[in-house]
Amino acid sequence: xxxxxxxxxxxxxxxxxxxxxxxxxxxxxxxxxxxxxxxxxxxxxxxxxxxxxxxxxxxxxxxxxxxxxxxxxxxxxxxxxxxxxxxxxxxxxxxxxxxxxxxxxxxxxxxxxxxxxxxxxxxxxxxxxxxxxxxxxxxxxxxxxxxxxxxxxxxxxxxxxxxxxxxxxxxxxxxxxxxxxxxxxxxxxxxxxxxxxxxxxxxxxxxxxxxxxxxxxxxxxxxxxxxxxxxxxxxxxxxxxxxxxxxxxxxxxxxxxxxxxxxxxxxxxxxxxxxxxxxxxxxxxxxxxxxxxxxxxxxxxxxxxxxxxxxxxxxxxxxxxxxxxxxxxxxx
Numbered sequence: 001x002x003x004x005x006x007x008x009x010x011x012x013x014x015x016x017x018x019x020x021x022x023x024x025x026x027x028x029x030x031x032x033x034x035x036x037x038x039x040x041x042x043x044x045x046x047x048x049x050x051x052x053x054x055x056x057x058x059x060x061x062x063x064x065x066x067x068x069x070x071x072x073x074x075x076x077x078x079x080x081x082x083x084x085x086x087x088x089x090x091x092x093x094x095x096x097x098x099x100x101x102x103x104x105x106x107x108x109x110x111x112x113x114x115x116x117x118x119x120x121x122x123x124x125x126x127x128x129x130x131x132x133x134x135x136x137x138x139x140x141x142x143x144x145x146x147x148x149x150x151x152x153x154x155x156x157x158x159x160x161x162x163x164x165x166x167x168x169x170x171x172x173x174x175x176x177x178x179x180x181x182x183x184x185x186x187x188x189x190x191x192x193x194x195x196x197x198x199x200x201x202x203x204x205x206x207x208x209x210x211x212x213x214x215x216x217x218x219x220x221x222x223x224x225x226x227x228x229x230x231x232x233x234x235x236x237x238x239x240x241x242x243x244x245x246x247x248x249x250x251x252x253x254x255x256x257x258x259x260x261x262x263x264x265x266x267x268x269x270x271x272x273x274x275x276x277x278x279x280x281x282x283x284x285x286x287x288x289x290x291x292x293x294x295x296x297x298x299x300x301x302x303x304x305x306x307x308x309x310x311x312x313x314x315x316x317x318x319x320x321x322x323x324x325x326x327x328x329x330x331x332x
Contacts, residue, residue: 002048006051010053024262112150117163149181
């Protein structure tokens with residue numbers, strides 16, 4: 001039995017949104033069934049001393065009785081307690097007056113809300129009409145309940161002017177209502193649905209000057225051309241350490257993945273309904289999967305030469321660019 005902690009992140013109920021930036025990738029919404037959590041825990045329990053169970057992978061608390069569900073997550077976890085983080089459902093904040101008191105009762109003081117622009121842009125990126133109004137209303141409700149809103153904005157060539165306006169709006173809210181309110185921007189990874197936004201990925205010269213002080217990791221930001229030069233002489237193989245604490249994403253079809261990147265076929269470790277537990281656990285612990293075996297057959301220099309654009313000024317953080325290149329390789 002392994003003494004590593006296992007975190008099981010399960011798409012038990014789905015998500016109300018279809019965000020264009022979703023790094024996991026779009027999946028159908030379906031309930032996994034009332035006994036799915038028991039089945040999953042019984043599958044892994046003989047092999048791990050500590051297991052934390054999370055009943056959501058996309059939208060937190062997206063189930064009819066989220067309070068009972070949270071208690072259940074804690075109860076079925078094994079020698080570990082799942083965490084709450086700063087994530088919550090803005091869908092539920094504006095629809096259930098009991099939700100924010102519940103979040104406060106479990107120790108949540110700050111909630112992150114994601115923005116892609118103003119009304120038309122926000123609604124289109126979230127994939128749901130009214131998403132912008134809901135995000136603004138959720139901000140109001142958080143402040144009214146003594147909680148801190150944290151606006152996360154994804155920046156690209158299409159929405160850069162709108163994000164500046166949102167930054168100005170956040171400044172007004174801080175000045176008049178909530179001095180602790182937080183705001184930051186970044187370009188996001190380039191896997192999952194966000195991969196499709198590569199053509200409009202922000203160029204470094206186009207980042208509005210007003211946003212540089214609130215740009216997450218701006219000093220580590222590189223152009224794609226700089227990333228290609230950085231990797232040009234790197235003859236090492238891609239590596240994805242599993243670590244002492246293993247986090248697995250489990251889709252609503254019971255497919256199992258590491259939480260490294262999107263949930264696409266090359267990254268599947270196995271399926272809980274089809275694979276024997278002994279074999280699946282062996283693959284998880286040893287890293288014996290298609291993607292990790294393929295990583296041993298290439299170098300970063302080769303990937304940069306084959307798939308990089310040495311003339312591109314699109315921006316990346318280096319680790320995000322590495323994953324972008326490796327996923328392109330896997331598709332071949």
